Amino acid sequence: MQTFKPNRRAVLAGAGASALTWRAGFAQSAAVVLTAQRANAQIAPEGYPQTEVWAYDGALPGPQLRVPQGARLRRRFVNKLDVASSIHWHGIRIDNAMDGVAGLTQDAVPPGNSFAYDFMLPDAGSYWYHAHTNSMEQVARGLSGALIVEEPEAPDVDRDEVLMLDDWLLDPETAQIDPDFSQPMTLSHGGRLGNLIGTNGRFNYALAVKRHERLRLRLINASNARIFVLRLVGLSGWQVALDGMPLPAPQPVAQEMVIAPAQRIDLIVDVTAEGAQSAIERLGNDDQWHTQVGFEIAGQASRARRDPPSALPPNPRMDLPDLAQARSLEMKIEGGAMGRMAMGQMRTLMQGGNFWTLAGQAGLGEAPFARLSRGEPVRLRLLNDTAFPHAMHLHGMHFREVLPQSKFGPMRDTILTMAGQSQEIAFIADTPGKWLLHCHMLAHAAAGMTAWIEVA
Numbered sequence: 366m367q368t369f370k371p372n373r374r375a376v377l378a379g380a381g382a383s384a385l386t387w388r389a390g391f392a393q394s395a396a397v398v399l400t401a402q403r404a405n406a407q408i409a410p411e412g413y414p415q416t417e418v419w420a421y422d423g424a425l426p427g428p429q430l431r432v433p434q435g436a437r438l439r440r441r442f443v444n445k446l447d448v449a450s451s452i453h454w455h456g457i458r459i460d461n462a463m464d465g466v467a468g469l470t471q472d473a474v475p476p477g478n479s480f481a482y483d484f485m486l487p488d489a490g491s492y493w494y495h496a497h498t499n500s501m502e503q504v505a506r507g508l509s510g511a512l513i514v515e516e517p518e519a520p521d522v523d524r525d526e527v528l529m530l531d532d533w534l535l536d537p538e539t540a541q542i543d544p545d546f547s548q549p550m551t552l553s554h555g556g557r558l559g560n561l562i563g564t565n566g567r568f569n570y571a572l573a574v575k576r577h578e579r580l581r582l583r584l585i586n587a588s589n590a591r592i593f594v595l596r597l598v599g600l601s602g603w604q605v606a607l608d609g610m611p612l613p614a615p616q617p618v619a620q621e622m623v624i625a626p627a628q629r630i631d632l633i634v635d636v637t638a639e640g641a642q643s644a645i646e647r648l649g650n651d652d653q654w655h656t657q658v659g660f661e662i663a664g665q666a667s668r669a670r671r672d673p674p675s676a677l678p679p680n681p682r683m684d685l686p687d688l689a690q691a692r693s694l695e696m697k698i699e700g701g702a703m704g705r706m707a708m709g710q711m712r713t714l715m716q717g718g719n720f721w722t723l724a725g726q727a728g729l730g731e732a733p734f735a736r737l738s739r740g741e742p743v744r745l746r747l748l749n750d751t752a753f754p755h756a757m758h759l760h761g762m763h764f765r766e767v768l769p770q771s772k773f774g775p776m777r778d779t780i781l782t783m784a785g786q787s788q789e790i791a792f793i794a795d796t797p798g799k800w801l802l803h804c805h806m807l808a809h810a811a812a813g814m815t816a817w818i819e820v821a
């Protein structure tokens with residue numbers, strides 16, 4: 366297998382913006398800032414006005430941060446918004462003080478103030494960063510970006526592209542973001558779903574590719590609540606990582622892929638289409654397939670057919686938890702519309718502005734859901750006793766689903782649990798600190814679906 370310096374290749378490929386942000390990352394100057402500010406973006410089709418967004422460095426999505434594995438990321442977060450904010454580095458097994466959860470790991474940064482984020486990146490892979498103060502609103506308004514941690518030796522691909530899938534809830538006349546973030550219907554049902562779906566801040570994002578080109582595609586679901594069901598057309602590919610963590614072997618993409626809010630899928634794909642078009646398509650509510658990302662074929666890559674890709678090198682600390690020694694925990698997910706929660710209990714919940722509970726509690730309590738000893742194996746049963754799917758995200762540590770016959774699923778940081786489903790996850794509590802466990806349907810998190818655990 367031929368290898369190459371990934372960042373150099375990206376520069377040579379003319380990936381202008383990402384190359385620049387990569388250099389900024391590599392400079393590792395404490396003076397490098399990341400600013401949350403108002404900006405305008407052409408999200409909606411031509412003919413519509415620009416949309417006012419809140420964006421990191423004024424870009425939608427925010428600047429793509431690329432850092433070598435094992436390096437530090439240093440960014441002074443400058444808040445130029447009118448509201449307090451903070452940044453969560455999603456999926457990073459991070460120093461707890463840098464996790465960005467306002468009210469748990471730091472105070473929200475007031476308008477006009479700043480906060481120095483400075484942390485090690487132990488794992489290669491596709492991660493992302495987003496606001497974690499009133500995140501339902503702040504992420505919906507645009508505060509998210511990709512955080513890519515580069516392997517020391519990148520896989521043999523021609524290009525490396527980040528695809529941030531998102532949806533926006535816009536006024537169909539003015540193309541401005543719907544400012545109602547407290548709609549009971551949204552909070553108690555499936556969450557805030559947009560009416561304009563797109564990729565990388567555009568409704569019709571497309572890439573020009575060559576036939577037989579091999580691409581690494583990093584899919585990131587940055588939406589508030591949308592579960593994307595995707596398929597490849599004119600592309601043949603393999604999944605090589607989930608939520609940043611490499612799979613032990615590349616998995617051929619044989620059928621539809623499901624990517625829940627906050628989840629990532631790393632693909633290596635070959636452009637195999639005979640015609641001029643290939644695409645990642647999305648299954649719509651109308652049961653039709655729609656283009657999510659177009660791949661417009663112009664020209665031919667020098668190499669035609671290649672061998673299947675190799676597995677990505679494993680990250681550190683991917684050991685399987687010892688189930689026999691593990692502490693068993695259970696978390697019931699209850700509430701929401703059409704659920705089985707008793708009327709009286711639901712009424713009390715709603716008086717506090719909530720619709721959902723985790724293990725009987727709405728929002729963060731004084732005491733954690735669990736106190737864990739550092740290094741302890743844990744198994745946690747998630748019982749979704751609601752009428753809706755949820756994307757449960759654990760901060761600070763990745764987990765594996767426990768499958769029948771004590772087999773394990775891949776390491777992930779976010780698991781999709783369907784209505785009525787019971788799943789068990791297991792992990793080694795090896796990152797000290799206070800860690801959030803919450804639904805990444807951000808309206809659900811805003812309406813009670815947050816808990817925390819402590820590892821000490």
Ligand SMILES: [Cu+2]
Nearest residue numbers: 755804806809
């Ligand atoms: Cu949820």
